[in-house]
Amino acid sequence: MKYIKWAFWLLALACVALAGYNLNSCRQYLAKKPVDMELGFENDIGQTPAVLQSIERLGQWEFLSIDDEVMVDTTDSHLLSPDDHLVRIYHGTLRLGIDFSLCDRGWATANGDTVSLQLPPIQLLDRNFIDEARTRSFYEYGTWDAQAKEDLYRRARTMMIQRAMTTQNIKQAEENARHQVEALFRSLGYKKVRITIERSSLRP
Amino acid sequence: MKRFIYFIIVIGLLWIGYLYVSRQGLVSGFIGGEPEAVGNSGGEGTAAAAGNAKDGSGADNLLLISRIARQSRLYTAEYRIHKIVTHEDLLKLKGQIFGIDFEHRFNIGDRRIAIPIEVTLKAYVDFSTFSARNVEQRGSFIHITLPDPKIALTASKVDHQGIRQFTSLWRSAYTDEEMSEFTRQGVESVLAEVPDMRLLHTARDCAAQTLIPLLTSLGYQEDHIIITFREGVGTESIEGLEKIKEIRHEVH
Numbered sequence: 001m002k003y004i005k006w007a008f009w010l011l012a013l014a015c016v017a018l019a020g021y022n023l024n025s026c027r028q029y030l031a032k033k034p035v036d037m038e039l040g041f042e043n044d045i046g047q048t049p050a051v052l053q054s055i056e057r058l059g060q061w062e063f064l065s066i067d068d069e070v071m072v073d074t075t076d077s078h079l080l081s082p083d084d085h086l087v088r089i090y091h092g093t094l095r096l097g098i099d100f101s102l103c104d105r106g107w108a109t110a111n112g113d114t115v116s117l118q119l120p121p122i123q124l125l126d127r128n129f130i131d132e133a134r135t136r137s138f139y140e141y142g143t144w145d146a147q148a149k150e151d152l153y154r155r156a157r158t159m160m161i162q163r164a165m166t167t168q169n170i171k172q173a174e175e176n177a178r179h180q181v182e183a184l185f186r187s188l189g190y191k192k193v194r195i196t197i198e199r200s201s202l203r204p
Numbered sequence: 205m206k207r208f209i210y211f212i213i214v215i216g217l218l219w220i221g222y223l224y225v226s227r228q229g230l231v232s233g234f235i236g237g238e239p240e241a242v243g244n245s246g247g248e249g250t251a252a253a254a255g256n257a258k259d260g261s262g263a264d265n266l267l268l269i270s271r272i273a274r275q276s277r278l279y280t281a282e283y284r285i286h287k288i289v290t291h292e293d294l295l296k297l298k299g300q301i302f303g304i305d306f307e308h309r310f311n312i313g314d315r316r317i318a319i320p321i322e323v324t325l326k327a328y329v330d331f332s333t334f335s336a337r338n339v340e341q342r343g344s345f346i347h348i349t350l351p352d353p354k355i356a357l358t359a360s361k362v363d364h365q366g367i368r369q370f371t372s373l374w375r376s377a378y379t380d381e382e383m384s385e386f387t388r389q390g391v392e393s394v395l396a397e398v399p400d401m402r403l404l405h406t407a408r409d410c411a412a413q414t415l416i417p418l419l420t421s422l423g424y425q426e427d428h429i430i431i432t433f434r435e436g437v438g439t440e441s442i443e444g445l446e447k448i449k450e451i452r453h454e455v456h
Contacts, residue, residue, distance in 0.1 A: 036300045038297070039295070041294070046289075048287060049287070050394045056284075057410045059279075061277070062277040062279060086380065100414065106421070132387055133388045164270070176275075184334060188339055
């Protein structure tokens with residue numbers, strides 16, 4: 001009878017130890033999140049190839065760059081409902097410089113240690129300079145079609161050109177052009193460098 | 205009948221009040237306020253210009269800030285790259301049950317969009333560090349060592365007319381902000397692929413093709429002109445990628 005009592009207590013102790021072990025392992029299991037689910041939408045784009053459409057040889061020398069941002073907005077008024085608004089912030093870099101493809105034949109003539117250069121006018125090197133990847137949609141209310149966005153793009157481009165193609169900026173680009181071109185030809189061994197830059201049609 | 209007329213008048217006044225409040229909302233309030241200065245960093249010359257302008261359509265424009273910097277870059281090649289950025293906005297359930305991964309897509313309430321974009325890259329040689337040390341003359345021979353060519357992103361354009369989106373009945377259309385985010389991701393992926401396109405090899409050829417006519421017009425014979433590039437030219441440098449990373453960093 002005495003042994004049965006001892007066996008009972010041993011069994012009870014074993015049961016308690018087993019329960020404790022199980023509780024600990026259950027806690028560890030729960031800490032590992034056995035069931036972890038997430039419901040949602042993906043924000044990443046699909047994998048599509050980038051196609052190189054064209055390669056063009058250039059001869060453009062940039063002397064001044066203007067990083068610009070403009071905010072453009074448009075409104076569509078309605079009589080019986082709130083107006084639609086679209087506000088976008090465009091970013092672009094306008095590059096002023098000389099396009100060597102516009103040089104006349106014999107634009108550079110060397111005579112001994114003297115070189116004479118007849119350079120075309122300072123101009124905007126790219127017509128498309130807006131980086132739409134950096135465009136931010138600041139506010140949108142209502143539905144907007146592609147034409148509205150194209151119009152905003154064109155307006156932003158016009159505004160940036162108006163702001164960048166100032167007399168001061170063109171003059172600054174010309175000064176830098178003289179400095180850089182002279183440095184290049186002096187590096188080539190010429191002692192005297194005579195530079196004539198055609199007057200930009202945008203300068204008054 | 206009288207009560208009904210009063211009711212109509214009250215509803216009408218409430219509606220007019222709602223329209224008035226909505227037109228005095230966030231957008232017009234912001235445009236009337238102080239302009240925000242964006243991206244101002246100390247370049248060689250910094251010009252801040254801000255003001256209000258109105259065009260014929262009656263829309264307001266806020267001019268932000270511009271940064272002016274002197275450069276000396278000879279652009280030698282232009283690359284146009286086309287990509288169709290796609291996005292599938294499917295409801296997705298993913299997770300883990302007892303250590304087993306699972307993923308399930310529900311074809312209910314999905315929406316899809318395809319955005320054609322064109323990215324313009326230009327290869328250039330930076331002449332700001334060019335000096336007499338880069339030129340070696342021996343008799344009628346001239347040897348010019350040019351700095352490493354680099355590639356810059358000069359423009360990216362979305363073909364808005366070409367965008368196609370398909371939306372199920374109980375989903376809203378893609379917002380302008382979402383489309384801008386996909387465009388940004390698309391341009392970033394294009395720039396990530398640039399090193400595989402081996403653009404700098406053509407950039408070097410184009411740089412030589414630009415300089416050789418200049419030197420021949422100065423009296424050098426074409427076969428006496430040697431143009432080489434500094435070592436390490438194979439490591440492609442993309443200016444735009446760094447910019448995009450900066451933007452993403454700012455966004456997050």
